[in-house]
Amino acid sequence: MEHFAALLDKLYFTSGSLAKGDLLKQYLRRTPDPDRGWAVAAIAGTLSFDLFKRHTVKQLIGERMDPLLFELSYDYVGETSETVAHLWPVSPGAGRLERLPSLGEVVAQFRQRDRAAVADYLVQLLDAMNASQRWALLKLGMRGLRIGISARLLKRILAEYGSVDVSEIEALWHGLEPPYTDLLNWLDGRGDKPDIGDRVTFQPVMLSCPLEPEHHHDIDADNWQAEWKYDGIRVQLVGKAGGKALYSRSGDDISHSFPDIVQAVDFSAVLDGELLVVRNGRIGSFNELQQRLNKKKPAKRLLAENPAGLMIYDALSLDGEDITALSLLERRRRLAQWLDAKAPPGILLSPILPFADFAELRRLHRRADQGGGNYIEGLMLKHKHSPYLPGRIKGHWYKWKREPMLVDAVMMYAQRGHGKRSSYYSDYTFGLWQDGQLLPIGKAYSGFTDAELKALDKWVRGHIVARFGPVREVEKELVLEVAFDSAHTSSRHKSGIALRFPRIHRIRWDKPAAEADELATLKKKSNLAG
Amino acid sequence: MPESPEVPPPAAGTVHEWLAVRPEGLLCLPGGFYIDPLRAVSSAVITHGHADHARPGNGDIYATAQTLAIMRCRYGDSCAARQLPLAYGERHRFGDVELWLAPAGHILGSAQVVLEYRGERVVISGDYKRQADPTCQPFQPVPCDVFVTEATFGLPVFHHPPIATEVEKLLQSLQLFPQRCHLVGVYALGKCQRLILALRALGYSKAVYLHGALVKLCELYEREGIALGKWVKVSEVGDIDSLAGEIVLAPPSALADRWSRKLPDMLPCMASGWMQIRARARQRRVELPLVISDHCDWPALLQTLEEVNPAQLWVTHGREQALVHRAQQLGYRAQALSLLGYEEEESG
Numbered sequence: 003m004e005h006f007a008a009l010l011d012k013l014y015f016t017s018g019s020l021a022k023g024d025l026l027k028q029y030l031r032r033t034p035d036p037d038r039g040w041a042v043a044a045i046a047g048t049l050s051f052d053l054f055k056r057h058t059v060k061q062l063i064g065e066r067m068d069p070l071l072f073e074l075s076y077d078y079v080g081e082t083s084e085t086v087a088h089l090w091p092v093s094p095g096a097g098r099l100e101r102l103p104s105l106g107e108v109v110a111q112f113r114q115r116d117r118a119a120v121a122d123y124l125v126q127l128l129d130a131m132n133a134s135q136r137w138a139l140l141k142l143g144m145r146g147l148r149i150g151i152s153a154r155l156l157k158r159i160l161a162e163y164g165s166v167d168v169s170e171i172e173a174l175w176h177g178l179e180p181p182y183t184d185l186l187n188w189l190d191g192r193g194d195k196p197d198i199g200d201r202v203t204f205q206p207v208m209l210s211c212p213l214e215p216e217h218h219h220d221i222d223a224d225n226w227q228a229e230w231k232y233d234g235i236r237v238q239l240v241g242k243a244g245g246k247a248l249y250s251r252s253g254d255d256i257s258h259s260f261p262d263i264v265q266a267v268d269f270s271a272v273l274d275g276e277l278l279v280v281r282n283g284r285i286g287s288f289n290e291l292q293q294r295l296n297k298k299k300p301a302k303r304l305l306a307e308n309p310a311g312l313m314i315y316d317a318l319s320l321d322g323e324d325i326t327a328l329s330l331l332e333r334r335r336r337l338a339q340w341l342d343a344k345a346p347p348g349i350l351l352s353p354i355l356p357f358a359d360f361a362e363l364r365r366l367h368r369r370a371d372q373g374g375g376n377y378i379e380g381l382m383l384k385h386k387h388s389p390y391l392p393g394r395i396k397g398h399w400y401k402w403k404r405e406p407m408l409v410d411a412v413m414m415y416a417q418r419g420h421g422k423r424s425s426y427y428s429d430y431t432f433g434l435w436q437d438g439q440l441l442p443i444g445k446a447y448s449g450f451t452d453a454e455l456k457a458l459d460k461w462v463r464g465h466i467v468a469r470f471g472p473v474r475e476v477e478k479e480l481v482l483e484v485a486f487d488s489a490h491t492s493s494r495h496k497s498g499i500a501l502r503f504p505r506i507h508r509i510r511w512d513k514p515a516a517e518a519d520e521l522a523t524l525k526k527k528s529n530l531a532g
Numbered sequence: 533m534p535e536s537p538e539v540p541p542p543a544a545g546t547v548h549e550w551l552a553v554r555p556e557g558l559l560c561l562p563g564g565f566y567i568d569p570l571r572a573v574s575s576a577v578i579t580h581g582h583a584d585h586a587r588p589g590n591g592d593i594y595a596t597a598q599t600l601a602i603m604r605c606r607y608g609d610s611c612a613a614r615q616l617p618l619a620y621g622e623r624h625r626f627g628d629v630e631l632w633l634a635p636a637g638h639i640l641g642s643a644q645v646v647l648e649y650r651g652e653r654v655v656i657s658g659d660y661k662r663q664a665d666p667t668c669q670p671f672q673p674v675p676c677d678v679f680v681t682e683a684t685f686g687l688p689v690f691h692h693p694p695i696a697t698e699v700e701k702l703l704q705s706l707q708l709f710p711q712r713c714h715l716v717g718v719y720a721l722g723k724c725q726r727l728i729l730a731l732r733a734l735g736y737s738k739a740v741y742l743h744g745a746l747v748k749l750c751e752l753y754e755r756e757g758i759a760l761g762k763w764v765k766v767s768e769v770g771d772i773d774s775l776a777g778e779i780v781l782a783p784p785s786a787l788a789d790r791w792s793r794k795l796p797d798m799l800p801c802m803a804s805g806w807m808q809i810r811a812r813a814r815q816r817r818v819e820l821p822l823v824i825s826d827h828c829d830w831p832a833l834l835q836t837l838e839e840v841n842p843a844q845l846w847v848t849h850g851r852e853q854a855l856v857h858r859a860q861q862l863g864y865r866a867q868a869l870s871l872l873g874y875e876e877e878e879s880g
């Protein structure tokens with residue numbers, strides 16, 4: 003456990019992928035199984051179970067600490083693990099551990115204990131540790147580790163460690179489970195390459211970069227393909243001899259929420275596309291799709307009212323053949339043929355938008371701006387000769403989002419940020435007018451410069467009218483021009499509306515609050531019922 | 533950035549029979565002088581030389597001789613119209629008010645201001661710490677009726693380890709990365725010199741390299757009898773690559789700026805109490821955080837409260853709410869005193 007904690011501490015503070023890679027490779031060389039595999043899982047975020055629950059940690063610290071002092075500390079530090087790591091008071095007369103157990107031992111102990119015994123063991127460990135070891139344990143146990151190593155970088159480091167190609171790791175990765183003993187032994191040259199056979203697994207998807215003005219002149223009709231960017235959920239549909247599954251873009255298996263899609267799979271392929279509501283060939287709004295999300299067992303009526311469909315734009319394999327190395331042009335040609343032959347229900351092929359030059363693209367983009375039927379949020383531009391590559395690689399795929407929508411709202415409440423922002427009021431709740439009253443419509447934490455943050459913070463401090471715990475109500479005087487991607491109905495807000503990706507676009511120091519927007523105007527603009 | 537108190541502060545005006553909070557700062561009414569005023573006034577007592585406590589342009593200033601020397605070094609000989617040195621314990625009368633200074637243990641020359649008037653004693657501690665520091669006299673607890681304390685690190689998460697542990701980390705890193713230039717961000721006044729002495733105490737006898745902004749104050753410390761061992765200005769190093777494996781000290785702002793890029797394979801370190809919080813360290817891109825502070829940590833604040841045992845506690849800059857809450861739980865009359873203008877970053 004000491005080595006694991008020391009590794010995390012070093013990785014946390016080291017900047018630069020090379021240096022991080024060196025630290026991790028050194029650790030892998032020196033650490034036995036299964037410890038090193040659990041460490042890899044903790045860093046990769048692939049542990050499928052909590053060693054202990056957040057709730058248990060909160061309860062334990064709650065029994066040992068004044069609640070207000072804990073709250074103030076948490077507000078300042080910004081996250082539970084580090085706050086508890088610093089605050090933990092060693093139990094009086096604690097039976098001290100001679101030595102910390104190994105990482106493998108810690109994992110095994112937590113897994114075999116019942117709830118009460120888990121809490122006892124946790125107390126024993128926390129008592130025996132220093133603050134940075136406690137932090138490592140809590141991060142491990144509650145699966146909240148963020149130390150600047152992406153899944154992609156980790157796989158690259160593993161590939162370098164074993165002198166194999168990263169694509170080999172990519173292909174295996176989702177078929178393997180912690181503590182990765184077979185994988186690491188293979189990388190050490192002490193075992194065969196793990197065989198994942200026909201197991202149904204997720205393959206990391208290809209991501210796009212935002213299109214910047216400097217890219218405009220690179221885009222021509224010969225080399226680039228244009229499609230709509232759909233306002234749905236990016237998914238991967240997998241059919242194999244061993245089974246079938248629908249994955250979110252981060253690799254979560256969401257098959258159970260979409261039986262209507264998964265049941266229809268009777269083929270061997272890996273398809274990349276957008277999950278949408280498709281009713282008799284017509285695409286529904288994101289709002290309708292939202293009702294389908296996070297339903298463990300969707301009701302029959304919901305399935306009938308909001309049937310899910312897929313807008314497919316790419317394929318990673320067809321009839322068992324991996325086609326990721328082929329060009330987009332060729333993949334697309336095969337995909338179209340394949341879909342034509344199979345005609346699976348509920349699956350559409352994303353149409354290619356013809357254009358002659360950039361001026362025409364601009365016109366298409368403007369069409370997306372003007373509502374785009376409520377399910378289009380911009381354009382996708384893809385290089386025709388690009389292979390299918392996992393992750394966000396520059397120069398292959400661009401997204402050109404439509405211009406954000408804007409609304410002039412009034413700041414109503416402010417709250418301090420966390421961590422490095424804990425000394426500023428940086429989280430703002432804003433609202434719109436209805437019948438002479440302000441109704442909150444959302445919260446924003448971003449979009450402003452450091453200088454603007456300082457100015458906003460100062461304004462908040464001078465205009466506080468009430469306090470509710472950490473929340474400060476402010477005088478209803480400051481107008482914020484808020485940008486957002488789209489608006490949707492929501493039963494959680496009193497205003498009945500929720501914004502996607504709201505951010506502060508401009509601070510309207512000049513504008514009187516009475517001239518901010520009405521809620522009705524926003525609803526009309528977003529085609530939502532009043 | 534000063535914090536606004538969570539507990540509503542007493543409105544500006546009289547907070548006490550003979551002390552008042554004014555826009556200029558804390559005013560002693562019968563004596564007619566301010567303590568660490570934020571704006572120029574005709575008569576002031578200065579606790580110590582940090583820029584947010586000692587500002588130029590006042591009329592009369594009372595302070596320790598070392599604090600006056602620091603102010604002259606920073607602002608020139610005309611830092612105040614009249615400079616009136618007071619030794620620790622030396623009494624001075626302003627009408628019916630008696631004033632004396634007690635060591636605060638914060639930096640060279642730092643003092644607590646003790647005021648006695650009509651049988652009541654008020655102690656304004658300025659910034660202070662309880663850890664050992666060979667560059668200044670140790671904090672002296674003065675029992676009193678009203679104790680005015682800072683709360684820069686006034687949260688129970690803050691525990692400052694002994695300075696030797698942290699400096700040991702720096703020395704270990706030098707062994708592990710003998711080719712990397714270790715650039716340590718330090719505040720020019722106090723932290724810089726204390727760190728050098730801590731290195732010497734652990735047997736580090738090599739030259740320490742200094743950014744130009746630290747030189748004047750190091751020379752002043754040496755004139756005050758604090759020997760720092762061998763040091764060299766970075767600007768006088770001929771071959772900058774020879775700084776591989778050496779310790780360079782610079783003000784925190786230099787860590788991120790152009791100046792530091794010329795150093796060979798620079799490893800950014802920072803000596804500050806804030807370094808205990810990971811996000812703070814990472815925000816500054818510090819790769820080796822050294823938790824070294826010239827302020828009290830949480831246990832030291834509570835220890836001091838117990839030793840001074842005041843009838844009333846006033847908490848000024850920093851994290852007032854937690855300390856006020858804890859003091860009240862311990863049975864003290866405690867309140868936050870809103871004195872804006874003292875900065876947490878300057879003196880961490």
Ligand SMILES: [Zn+2]
Nearest residue numbers: 659874875879
């Ligand atoms: Zn201060």
Ligand SMILES: [Zn+2]
Nearest residue numbers: 582638659879
């Ligand atoms: Zn200070």
